[in-house]
Amino acid sequence: MVVGGVALVLHGVVRLTADLDLMLDLSDKNLSKFLEVMKALGYKPKLPVDPRDILDRKKREKWAKEKNMIAFAFINQKHDYKEIDMFIDEYIPFDTAYRKKKTLLAGDVKINVVSFDDLITLKEISAREQDKKDIKMLKELGLRHGKK
Numbered sequence: 001m002v003v004g005g006v007a008l009v010l011h012g013v014v015r016l017t018a019d020l021d022l023m024l025d026l027s028d029k030n031l032s033k034f035l036e037v038m039k040a041l042g043y044k045p046k047l048p049v050d051p052r053d054i055l056d057r058k059k060r061e062k063w064a065k066e067k068n069m070i071a072f073a074f075i076n077q078k079h080d081y082k083e084i085d086m087f088i089d090e091y092i093p094f095d096t097a098y099r100k101k102k103t104l105l106a107g108d109v110k111i112n113v114v115s116f117d118d119l120i121t122l123k124e125i126s127a128r129e130q131d132k133k134d135i136k137m138l139k140e141l142g143l144r145h146g147k148k
Contacts, residue, residue, distance in 0.1 A: 001101050001112045003087070003122055005134075010104045010113050013137045019083035021071065023114060023122075025094050031055050034086070038074050043084060046073035060088040070126060091125050092118055 005017025063069040076082035100115040123131040
């Protein structure tokens with residue numbers, strides 16, 4: 001599912017964002033498929049590590065604990081300004097979030113986007129300055145659309 005700045009935009013918040021943030025099912029099978037897609041699209045890890053390291057739950061836990069890592073970044077090998085980040089942990093259980101997802105259209109493309117409420121929760125967990133601004137904008141948008 002799409003999360004982060006692109007999810008904000010798809011939910012109706014006007015905001016510039018430079019990367020695509022994803023929340024994935026972190027099962028080995030799904031992560032293996034994700035790695036195949038990243039490779040086929042010309043993406044590699046931004047850090048000098050083996051991309052298959054994301055399959056190791058203990059390594060992801062170590063990165064989170066020792067490096068305060070929230071997401072693993074991939075960059076396009078031909079266009080390094082194109083970045084895709086994936087959460088390395090389930091800050092909200094994936095199955096729960098997936099059941100509440102919204103399928104939104106961007107042109108003719110259907111995109112699975114984290115729900116409005118889960119997006120706020122993820123922003124609260126991250127709690128960076130930009131996230132705090134995003135939460136404020138989301139809540140204002142929600143009030144205008146009758147969400148509490």
